[in-house]
Amino acid sequence: MSIREERKTEPVEEYYTWTGKARGWLLKHLPADKLLPQDQPSYVASWIYVFGMGAIVSLVFIVVSGVVLSLNGPAWYHVSDFGHFVNSVHLWSVELFFMTMVVHLWGKYWMAAWRGGRTLTWITGMGAFLVSIVAAFTGYLLQTNFDSQWIAFEGKDALNASGIGAWFNVANLGQIFGFHIVLLPLAVGAVVALHVILVRMHGVVPPIDAAETDAQLSGTDRTEATR
């Protein structure tokens, strides 16, 4: 008996509190076999599907190197060899993060990956991209060199013109530091986590020319389809 068939035979539990209802909703929309699947559909066996995970791995490197940088401070990473190395790892992880994210975006755009009720997955992906741009911008402001000073004073006029300069002051190093190491990483992490959960809920989008009768889509013969 497959996992799906087993679930169908389970007695329907009645939920009457918000915690119970939340559990019921999660169990219905994100059962364990969707959250951590054993296999992926056969169409996922292509290099174009690895770039999303590439972006996540890059993000892990960004966060870990960023924690090391913030714990030691610019007086360390500007002068010591190891500090230069960690600083470079942070920069190049960001470069890889954006490159893999953009190739992921191109791939999903040409697959029309918003199909099949995946609109929110697409929107959260775009949200992750936009929040990451703001995070990267604040990172450039934290270089504490002439480059960051130049970028801040080029950027302040645009931000003031848009009316947000009063609470997002790019010339205020302490404020931008807070944005860069607390608020924006939390925002990027939350949006990326939601994006990944939505991918797990809806599954990886099938190719455009895949027939609805394909075994791998209907789930009638999952074992055969995922070989």
Place this chain on the structure above:
Amino acid sequence: MHPLISYFAAQDSPGIYLGFGAFQIQLGNLIVILVMILLFVLALFLPFPSGKKRP
């Protein structure tokens, strides 16, 4: 530090810019865009290694 690295590290310049009429782009940005296009094309055409045999 390697002399070549210190040479490039000392280049406190805005970088190399390429211009085609009204269009202008920094060489570093152009390289990143070209690498992304190359990765995209390779991902479409390179064969994906087969995974381990499943029971």
